[in-house]
Amino acid sequence: MDDLQNNIEVPIFYICPISLEIMNDPVTLSTGITYNRDSIEKWLFSYKNRVCPVTKQVVLDIKLTPNHTLQRLIQSWCALNPSTTGVEILPSPRFSIKNPQIIKLLQDSKSPHLQTKSLKTLKSIVFANENNKLLMESVGAADYLASILNNDVSSPAGEISGADDALTILYHLNLSPTSLKSLLEKDGSFMETLTNMMTRATSYETRAYSIMLIKSMLDVANPMQLTLLNPKFFMQLAQMLKDQISKQATKATLKVLINVCGYGRNRIKAAEEGVVAVLIDSLLNTTEKRVSEMMIVVLDRICECAEGRAELLKHDGGLAVVSKRILRVSRVGSEKAVRILRSVAVYSGNRRVLGEMMEVGVVRKLCLVVQVDCGKKMKGYAKEILKMHYSVWKSCCCIPCNLISSYPS
Numbered sequence: 001m002d003d004l005q006n007n008i009e010v011p012i013f014y015i016c017p018i019s020l021e022i023m024n025d026p027v028t029l030s031t032g033i034t035y036n037r038d039s040i041e042k043w044l045f046s047y048k049n050r051v052c053p054v055t056k057q058v059v060l061d062i063k064l065t066p067n068h069t070l071q072r073l074i075q076s077w078c079a080l081n082p083s084t085t086g087v088e089i090l091p092s093p094r095f096s097i098k099n100p101q102i103i104k105l106l107q108d109s110k111s112p113h114l115q116t117k118s119l120k121t122l123k124s125i126v127f128a129n130e131n132n133k134l135l136m137e138s139v140g141a142a143d144y145l146a147s148i149l150n151n152d153v154s155s156p157a158g159e160i161s162g163a164d165d166a167l168t169i170l171y172h173l174n175l176s177p178t179s180l181k182s183l184l185e186k187d188g189s190f191m192e193t194l195t196n197m198m199t200r201a202t203s204y205e206t207r208a209y210s211i212m213l214i215k216s217m218l219d220v221a222n223p224m225q226l227t228l229l230n231p232k233f234f235m236q237l238a239q240m241l242k243d244q245i246s247k248q249a250t251k252a253t254l255k256v257l258i259n260v261c262g263y264g265r266n267r268i269k270a271a272e273e274g275v276v277a278v279l280i281d282s283l284l285n286t287t288e289k290r291v292s293e294m295m296i297v298v299l300d301r302i303c304e305c306a307e308g309r310a311e312l313l314k315h316d317g318g319l320a321v322v323s324k325r326i327l328r329v330s331r332v333g334s335e336k337a338v339r340i341l342r343s344v345a346v347y348s349g350n351r352r353v354l355g356e357m358m359e360v361g362v363v364r365k366l367c368l369v370v371q372v373d374c375g376k377k378m379k380g381y382a383k384e385i386l387k388m389h390y391s392v393w394k395s396c397c398c399i400p401c402n403l404i405s406s407y408p409s
Contacts, residue, residue: 026071027064031055034067037129045130062134097125097132099139106144109166115148119165126172133173142179143186145170150193164206167197171209177220184217184225191217191229198236208249211240215252218259227263234266234273241278247291254294261301268307276302276311276318283321293333296325300336303343312344313353319344320360326369335378338369338385345385354392363393 025037031052035043041064043049050059102125108118122141125132145166152163175183183190194217197210218226240253257275260266270276279295286292299322302308312318319341326337341362344353357363369382386393 023070023074026067026074028067030059030061030063031057034070037064040064041130045134062131064131097128097135099135102136102141103139106139106141109144109148109162115162116165119148119162119169123165123169126169136169137173137175137179141173142170142175142183146183146190146193149197150189163197164201164203167206167209167213171213175216180217180220184221191225191233195230195233195236198240199232204243204245207240207243208246208252211237211249211256212252215256215259218256223263226260227265229260229266229269231269231273234269234275237270238273238275238278241275241282244282247288250291251294254291254298257298258294258301261298264305267302267305270298270302271305271307271311274311276308277315280312280315280318280321283325284317289329289333292325292329293336296322296329296333296336296340300340300343303340306347309344309348312340313348313356319353319356319362323360323362323365326365327372327374331375331378334369335375335381338366338378338381341366342381342385345388349389351392354389358393 023034023036026034027037027040028034029040029052031054033052033054035053040053043053044059044062051057052059102122105118105122105125108114109122111118122136126136148166149163149170152166191214194210194214198207201207201210237253237257240249244250257270261270276299279299283292283295286295299308299312303312312322322337322340326334328334329337341357345357363386366382366386370379370386
């Protein structure tokens with residue numbers, strides 16, 4: 001200790017091995033190396049590195065153990081050398097939660113008279129740092145929280161205040177794919193529970209967390225699970241798009257629809273529950289290109305079925321909105337928009353529909369696509385549509401003279 005006190009420079013073991021800063025909260029990794037808590041958490045969780053920076057060993061156990069001895073040494077040295085470090089008293093080390101404490105709180109969360117307090121504490125723990133999230137996941141927090149959601153949502157009284165907190169914690173745990181799959185497999189009704197949360201929740205935040213958690217779960221679901229979604233699920237997705245509660249929630253909803261509408265029956269369910277009409281209305285008011293592209297991709301998938309095309313044609317602005325987005329969103333969005341028009345022209349191209357396509361400028365836009373430098377596939381779709389209805393559109397007065405020459409013969 002005397003040597004430590006007489007040293008006029010910061011000893012090397014006070015410097016974090018992965019950043020040039022004085023340790024104020026030293027913790028020891030399972031490999032035996034001590035780091036500053038903020039630095040090693042950033043290394044492990046933000047940068048997604050799973051090796052010890054010094055030993056290069058793979059870190060299998062992410063438990064960070066506070067090094068109290070080193071903490072006291074650093075505090076003593078700083079107190080004796082304030083002019084060197086500019087620090088006389090180090091901030092208190094961050095509270096480190098232990099597995100038994102988390103398990104006790106999770107057990108208490110299932111008790112009616114302790115639930116509110118325990119969930120509030122668990123929420124503060126999960127928001128504290130990434131290490132706490134992993135610890136909570138490792139002790140089975142997802143199962144406890146899912147159980148609370150199932151019980152509260154199915155209760156006759158309809159009170160879901162406990163479920164609100166449980167859902168917030170569950171979402172912010174950032175569960176691994178393995179845990180998400182486990183939730184789906186252990187509890188076949190959990191997707192329905194989340195759908196009910198979207199239906200009954202009065203908080204926009206709760207609804208947003210519901211759809212974002214659903215998005216994460218469906219990303220790891222198997223095809224069988226994706227085909228078992230009920231119509232009520234699609235009704236709630238349509239409502240989420242209509243309400244536009246946040247950009248993040250809207251994008252999550254669209255990603256879910258892109259994912260699930262790759263399956264035939266889901267396309268029909270989406271069409272029957274009004275998703276097409278909501279997408280067209282949203283496209284009329286959306287200026288963000290990425291969101292517009294995603295909406296067009298969903299429309300393209302739904303219009304692969306007859307019910308989807310019927311809903312598109314039923315909407316007064318359906319064909320016009322899709323046509324207007326061609327060459328204005330992105331290459332992917334433009335290609336999908338032309339694909340939608342191709343589906344309509346091939347499978348629903350009766351005389352009334354062909355007349356509407358002339359009136360709203362679809363034919364003119366297709367002729368333009370043929371002329372400009374765009375994707376080969378998109379140009380091919382446009383030519384196919386124009387050739388298909390050559391006899392109807394060839395003499396169409398709505399086609400400008402400069403585009404007549406581009407009409408494929």
